[in-house]
Amino acid sequence: MLRVLRHRKSLWRLAAAATAVIVSGVLSAQAASTSQILSATCRFEEPVLATDANGITRVTVSACEPLLRTGLPVLPFRTLWLALPPGLTATGVVARTPSPAVTWPGTWQVEIAREPAAFSPSGSPASASSVQPASGPYPAAMAELASVQRMAGYDIAIVRVFPLQYTPALRRLAFAAEVTVEVTLSTAPEQSIPPSPRLAEQQRVLSAIDNPEALSAYTRFLPTAIGDPSTNYLLITRAALLPAFQPLIARKQAAGLTVITETMESITNRFTGRDSAERLRNYIRYAYTNWAVQYVLLGGDITIVPYRGVYARCAGVTLNTMPSDLYFACLDGSWNHDGDGIWGEPTDGENGGDVDLLPEVCVGRAPVETAAEVTNFVANCLAGEQVPASRFRACFAGEYLFNAAAQGGNALDTLLPAFNASFCPVTWLDDRPQPAAVWSATDALGALNRAPLLVAHFGHGSDSVYDTTVMRLAGSDLDALTNTSPFLLYSSACNAGAFDNDQWGDDCIAEELVKRNTHGAFAVLANSREGWYDSTHEARYSGEFQGRFFSRLLANEQTRIGVAHQLAKQDLLGCVETSGSSMPYRWCLFGITLFGDPQASVRVPLSLRFHITPGERTVTWNSWSNRTYSVFRSTDLTAGPGTCIASNVVATPPLNVCTDAAPGLVRAFYRVRAE
Numbered sequence: 001m002l003r004v005l006r007h008r009k010s011l012w013r014l015a016a017a018a019t020a021v022i023v024s025g026v027l028s029a030q031a032a033s034t035s036q037i038l039s040a041t042c043r044f045e046e047p048v049l050a051t052d053a054n055g056i057t058r059v060t061v062s063a064c065e066p067l068l069r070t071g072l073p074v075l076p077f078r079t080l081w082l083a084l085p086p087g088l089t090a091t092g093v094v095a096r097t098p099s100p101a102v103t104w105p106g107t108w109q110v111e112i113a114r115e116p117a118a119f120s121p122s123g124s125p126a127s128a129s130s131v132q133p134a135s136g137p138y139p140a141a142m143a144e145l146a147s148v149q150r151m152a153g154y155d156i157a158i159v160r161v162f163p164l165q166y167t168p169a170l171r172r173l174a175f176a177a178e179v180t181v182e183v184t185l186s187t188a189p190e191q192s193i194p195p196s197p198r199l200a201e202q203q204r205v206l207s208a209i210d211n212p213e214a215l216s217a218y219t220r221f222l223p224t225a226i227g228d229p230s231t232n233y234l235l236i237t238r239a240a241l242l243p244a245f246q247p248l249i250a251r252k253q254a255a256g257l258t259v260i261t262e263t264m265e266s267i268t269n270r271f272t273g274r275d276s277a278e279r280l281r282n283y284i285r286y287a288y289t290n291w292a293v294q295y296v297l298l299g300g301d302i303t304i305v306p307y308r309g310v311y312a313r314c315a316g317v318t319l320n321t322m323p324s325d326l327y328f329a330c331l332d333g334s335w336n337h338d339g340d341g342i343w344g345e346p347t348d349g350e351n352g353g354d355v356d357l358l359p360e361v362c363v364g365r366a367p368v369e370t371a372a373e374v375t376n377f378v379a380n381c382l383a384g385e386q387v388p389a390s391r392f393r394a395c396f397a398g399e400y401l402f403n404a405a406a407q408g409g410n411a412l413d414t415l416l417p418a419f420n421a422s423f424c425p426v427t428w429l430d431d432r433p434q435p436a437a438v439w440s441a442t443d444a445l446g447a448l449n450r451a452p453l454l455v456a457h458f459g460h461g462s463d464s465v466y467d468t469t470v471m472r473l474a475g476s477d478l479d480a481l482t483n484t485s486p487f488l489l490y491s492s493a494c495n496a497g498a499f500d501n502d503q504w505g506d507d508c509i510a511e512e513l514v515k516r517n518t519h520g521a522f523a524v525l526a527n528s529r530e531g532w533y534d535s536t537h538e539a540r541y542s543g544e545f546q547g548r549f550f551s552r553l554l555a556n557e558q559t560r561i562g563v564a565h566q567l568a569k570q571d572l573l574g575c576v577e578t579s580g581s582s583m584p585y586r587w588c589l590f591g592i593t594l595f596g597d598p599q600a601s602v603r604v605p606l607s608l609r610f611h612i613t614p615g616e617r618t619v620t621w622n623s624w625s626n627r628t629y630s631v632f633r634s635t636d637l638t639a640g641p642g643t644c645i646a647s648n649v650v651a652t653p654p655l656n657v658c659t660d661a662a663p664g665l666v667r668a669f670y671r672v673r674a675e
Contacts, residue, residue, distance in 0.1 A: 036088065038183040040210060042078050044163040047175055049108065057108045059173070061163055065575055068540065070582045073110040073138055073166045079574025080159040082183060083205070083214040084148070089188035089351070090157040095143035095181050101165065101174035108173055110166050116315050116532040116541055116584040117403055119494045120463045137165035137174065143181040146574060147354040150332045152201040154218065156209060156358070157183055160574055189351045208570065232257055233599060234287050236280065237299030237366075239263045244374035245299060248381055252599070260291065264305060277306040277327070278334075285331045288360050295562055295599040296328065298365040299374070301507065302500055305365070308335070309500075310344030312587045313580075314532060323500040323528040324590040329359035329566070344590060346578040354578050357589065358570065362562030364523070364598035367499055367511035377515045380486045381597045384522025387453055387485045389673055392604070393425045395452040395487075397444065397471050399459025400431040403535035407432045408458035408492075411539035415456055415550050422554040422604050423671050424454065429471075437472070444471040451483040453602070454490075455521075456550065458543060461493025461531070465501040468508040469493065470526065475512045478520060486522035488561065488602065489513065490549060492533070492542040497526030497593045510595050523561050523596025525549065530591075532584040541584045544572060545592055553602055562598025603674070617660040619670045623651040631658045632671045642671065 045062040052058070060066075064076035084090060139162055146158040159181055165174045206212045233252050235245060242261060252259045262283065264276070271286070273279035287293040298305040308328070309321025320342050327335055327343065333350045336343045348355045368374045398409030409432045419426055429439040429447055448455065448471075455471075462468045468475070470491045489510075495501075497510040506512075510526035532541040539547065548568035553559050569589050577583035619631055629649040634642025646658050660668070 036085070036185040038082055038084070038090075038157070038185055038211075039180055040080055040082060040159075040183075041178060041180040042080065042161045042163075043178045044078070044176070046177070047076070047104070047164060047173075049104075049173075051108075055109050056111050058111050059108075059164060064163070065572075066540075067139070067160070067162075068113045068534075068575070068584075069577075069580060070113050070115050072113055073168065074113050075110070075139070075162060075164050075166060077160045077162050077574070079146075080157075080161055080181065081209045082157045082159060082211055083209045084155040084157055084185065085214065085217050086155075087188055088185040089155065090145055090148050090183045091186050092184045093143050093145045093157075093159055093181050094184075095141055095161070095179055097142070097176045098178055098180070101176040104164075104173040104175050107171040108166075109171060110168075110173070114534055114536065116582055117401070117406075117535050118315065118317075118530040118532060119401070119460045119492055119527075119542070120530065137167045139165065142176065142179050145183070146576070147357070147578060148349075149354075149358045149573070150356055151205055151208065151358040152360055154205050154209075154215065155188070156205075158574055159183065232292060232294040233259045234284070234291075234293045234296045234361075235259060235261045235299050236264065236267070236283075236296065236305060237261075238304050239265055241299060241304065241368065241371060241374050244371040245378060248378045248597070251382060251385070257599070260287065260293065262287075264300070274336075275306070277308045280306060281308075281328055281331065284328055284361065288331060293361055295560075295597075296361050296363045297597055297599075298325065298328065298363065299368065301367045301369045301502060301511065303369060303502065307500060308343055310335075310590050311342050311348075312344075312529070312583070312590055314530070314582045314584045314587045316581075317530065319529060322587075322591055323498070323593070325363050325365055325593055326357075326359070326569075326590055329361050329363040330356040331360045332356035346583075346586075357573060357576065359566050362560065362566050362598040364562055364594040364596050365499065366515075366597075367507065367595055368515050369502075373515040376518055379518045380514055380520060380522040381600060383518070384486050384488070384600055387603075389603075389675075391451055391453045391485050393427070393452050394419055394454040394456065395427050395429065395447045395450075397429040397439075397447070397455070397457040397459065398431060399472075400435055400437065401460070401533065401535070401538065405435070406533070406535045406538055408538065411458045411492075411533065411543040411546075412456055414539045414543065414547050418547075418551045418554045419454075424554065424604075427452070439472075441472045441474075441477055444473055445477065445480050448487065449482050451485045452487055453485075454550075455487050456546065457489065457491040457493065458533075458538070458546070459491075459493060461491070461496045461527075463494070465495045465498035465508070465529075466505045468495045468498055468501070468510075470496040470509050470513075473509065475506055475509050475516075478509070478512055478516050481517070481519040483519050486518075486520060488523045488525075488596075489521050490525040490546050492527070492531040492546060494527060494530045497524070497528045497591075497595065499528060499593060499595070510593070514595050521596070523594065523600060525565060525592060525594055527588075528591045528593050530587070532588065542588055542592075544575075544585075545569065545588050548572060554604055556604065558601045558603050560598065561596060561600050561602065562594060565592075565594050565598070617662075617665065617668065617670075619658045619660070619672065621656055621672045623653050623656040624674070625651060625653050627651045628675045629656060630673045630675060631660075632673065633660060633662070634669050634671070635665075635667055642669070648675070 534540040552564035
């Protein structure tokens with residue numbers, strides 16, 4: 001019997017998810033049955049109920065996400081990640097409470113989930129019409145099995161646990177402070193790709209799951225050798241473009257990486273598959289399995305390196321071929337188990353369940369077609385690594401969203417804690433409070449030409465994939481960019497990342513930003529089709545992925561863009577739908593694409609982990625080996641870096657200390673910068 005009792009803490013999860021929730025797990029045989037039961041107990045803090053002027057109540061619980069199913073009550077849930085024993089899979093889940101749920105005092109009109117709205121100028125207000133749940137409380141059960149996923153060879157059950165149930169007819173809420181889930185296990189169907197758990201990746205899995213001791217059962221499967229651990233960067237392109245990538249390859253090698261290069265000509269000749277995309281994925285799987293590759297750069301537009309079109313459905317729109325590079329990152333299963341030619345359906349997993357949505361490798365795309373475009377792309381990548389600390393600042397661009405009072409700036413406000421925690425100054429382009437466009441394309445160009453390092457855009461794009469826009473800029477506007485150092489842009493706009501549109505016309509604007517010239521972006525994250533928001537809570541859906549990305553990116557002194565992109569999607573896996581007429585989280589998961597080098601990092605120049613001793617003006621911060629630091633003092637938190645009071649402070653791990661001896665200071669703010 002395996003029993004775990006611990007506080008939920010994880011370096012790979014957002015800090016906000018580390019709360020007083022306690023998780024325990026038990027694995028035992030089920031009486032009179034060959035199946036087994038995996039149980040886990042969640043303990044929840046009391047709910048917070050906020051009622052607006054219209055009498056609508058929003059219910060939140062710490063460390064929980066809102067369950068957003070169009071037309072149904074919005075209630076919080078907690079995602080459990082339970083590693084499964086080798087050879088077993090999860091077939092069902094039952095929830096139990098040690099004592100009856102408590103009926104919360106009062107009656108409540110709980111918020112109803114609205115139909116998601118698209119970031120397109122012709123978007124109409126989202127509907128909030130109610131769909132009456134079946135008789136009795138909603139949800140009907142306090143736990144549900146979302147899917148069974150695989151990460152680096154480990155099978156993981158994704159379980160949603162609900163601390164509250166709502167009875168609409170009575171407007172009553174029932175709360176359970178403790179819920180135990182029992183997951184039924186049975187023999188797993190034979191996998192087309194056998195398990196190959198990696199010792200080197202156990203830490204990633206350990207930090208994601210709620211029952212880490214379960215991994216001990218995989219010890220006998222661990223290989224004694226998994227290839228050269230330094231072989232962790234793979235570039236795939238056409239032979240004719242490979243020489244132009246050499247400066248980027250040289251930079252990676254100088255940083256200590258072993259770089260593998262492969263051509264699409266060789267891959268299509270040597271590897272099997274139904275089409276060139278499947279052959280490419282089979283090669284990436286081979287490279288991951290044999291050489292421990294961690295980062296993959298797809299070095300070409302779709303005419304050079306193929307893409308996979310996948311199934312997506314939301315708000316009355318159904319696509320069968322939405323471009324998605326996630327297919328090349330998630331390497332288990334075929335993603336088309338039923339063989340119908342529609343990839344990524346929720347039943348396209350190898351056993352009829354969901355497809356693999358947990359990436360093994362970080363994937364980015366260099367959307368280039370010519371050697372000249374490669375030269376520009378590489379120059380932007382290299383310049384992005386050399387951005388001076390003085391450029392560590394951000395630009396937020398929020399648009400009026402055409403739905404009642406909906407404003408992109410409201411969603412961008414939710415990013416501020418991560419930026420404030422890293423002392424990253426933010427300037428705004430903001431339509432609030434006007435129900436109209438306040439800033440223009442000229443204003444956007446001016447903001448970008450001031451060379452911020454990070455740009456967050458929450459607003460509309462084009463209705464069409466033929467002529468895409470971002471921040472009210474068209475592709476033809478990009479020639480007016482003169483920024484002295486490149487930026488990273490994350491946009492919610494529809495179609496800004498429609499990287500398949502060169503079949504019909506010009507490249508999408510996300511592609512143009514990283515390759516058109518050497519003024520622009522070193523990386524762009526954008527939607528290959530529509531982005532989605534809630535007209536009353538704008539930050540939902542696309543905004544949640546954007547928020548998780550920046551929280552991940554700014555959580556450490558140096559974070560790889562591809563890792564932050566991957567973890568943002570991992571953080572929201574419990575929200576991803578497997579059925580329904582609207583599946584916005586699934587749509588976003590597939591559609592958000594990284595145009596840029598996945599191994600590139602954003603260096604946060606200010607320590608996020610310092611504190612000041614009260615009354616002594618002594619600054620103490622966690623320090624990293626082989627680094628030097630500078631300490632700055634200012635009397636105004638928004639007045640720039642301030643006065644340097646100490647420079648070239650050599651790291652003395654685990655803690656560095658600097659005392660400010662200046663007399664007579666009544667108020668001071670301190671910033672620590674890693675050099």
